[in-house]
Amino acid sequence: MEQKNQAVNSKDKQFVKDIADIEENFAQWYTDVVTKTELVDYGPVKGTMVIRPYGYAIWENIQREMDARFKATGVKNAYFPLLIPMSYFTKEAEHVEGFAPEVAVVTHAGGAKLDEPLAIRPTSETVIGTMYSKWIQSYRDLPVLMNQWCNVMRWEKTTRPFLRTSEFLWQEGHTVHASEEEAMEETMNKLALYKEFAENVLAIPVLCGRKTEKEKFAGAVATFGMEAMMLDGKSLQAGTSHYFGQNFSKAFDIKYLDKDGTLKYGYTTSWGTSTRMIGAVIMAHGDKRGLVLPPLVAPIQAIIIPVAAHKGGVIEKCGEVETLLKKAGVRAETDVRDMSPGWKFNEWEMKGVPIRIEIGPRDIENGVAVVMRRDTLEKTTIALGDIEKTVPELLKTIQKDMLESSRAKRDAKIVEADSLDGIIAGVEGKNFVKAGWCGCRECEDKVKEVGQATARVMCDDEGVPEKCAICGKPAKHKVIFARAY
């Protein structure tokens, strides 16, 4: 056992030749990993990405898990058009200002110039709001709870696969409610749903809270976000939930006749998560060998590697185990390619498969298999007899352990500061920094200017410090500052 672990370690140097060193150049490591593991490739148009089968399978797992959670809260799926008349965007002043610079516009179609240019949706509040105004007449029609899984396009200047691309896949939920309280409750409930999802499915601990005015969504009354810490200490906004008040209902004329016989504007919300979450998984769990995928989103949960496959019974035994595991609900596959086992070990480790099962003649003789966990790189021997029980259990353990170890890593890098210097020192040390804040834009900008860090979310419920760490005036909020993607 010990010898085997030494062998694993002795190969590290050789392996690193394929991907950049995670410590030395995290950005390059990320790019290498997403392309070499065949999650993604670059599309022919600037800023676009092709999500390859291995990457798309992760997205499908995310979709399935999240969609079930939405439906359990009464949300129904729908689909709204990709093209939105440009004029729709001008109806909400802040919204158009926020999105205009990055909207792609179709000006020609059918061989002729269009009378009105059409926006390729950067988000769908405007078209959905327009439809809602047609559909909603009475308080009996409320609440409206819809979600769509779709693509959106934002013409970004700098792009990176999954983290920021011109076109990306996401879900956007849009709801209408009769009261402010109910709409706010919806906003908070979806934020809580996202948090539960991030932690239990992606195994990524997140910090949730309200965004500052500067960071909020264009057109929102309030934006709430969840922030995840990446291995380089930077923060990634992994999901947002917006409370719009009556901003959009007034802009798009979403009115209902209430019980008291008066016409009232509805209160709306929207909430979204995107393929960016795949980037979060990569950057929260990866290591120098590549991906480490949480079992619940891994396309392949257990890869079976035959050893000395030409020898009698090996391939057959691998097939038997694969069938048993599939029956037990495990996404299992056998790698029957004609390559050396060592090569396969390295490849599947890079691709982040949670469990590797080695089966060779010696194992079959002893009625066992060698099992390796990707998260800890621990090798153990397990009995073939009850493998359909031990493997699913191990997957659950890995899922749980990954969240716990991520949380421990993150918590060790959350610090508090009561001065600007303290904030800067904190973010330079790759930490999240909690600090008091007076609430003014100048102080927020100062942190950005001096430390390249932004206010991620406010966490006032933890208790607001007395003074603003930046200007020393009385603090109104407790904020998490960090450098962000």
Add this chain to the structure above:
RNA sequence: CGGGGUGUAGCGCAGUUGGUAGCGCGCUUGGUUCGGGACCAAGAGGUCAUGGGUUCAAAUCCCGUCACUCCGACCA
């Protein structure tokens, strides 16, 4: 949008003073191998990112464009 880097076979790269397009890995076929990136043999694979220019002759020199990438500024 500013600064740096790169673009030659699927991938990683070499290509000197302008003169027939190369290497390693991978790929195909056959054989031997198989418990941490196996080996032998025979093959296939190119509009040198792209558009112009200079020249008898351009991967190589000049001008433009595009893409990717890294570092900043702006945004999910």
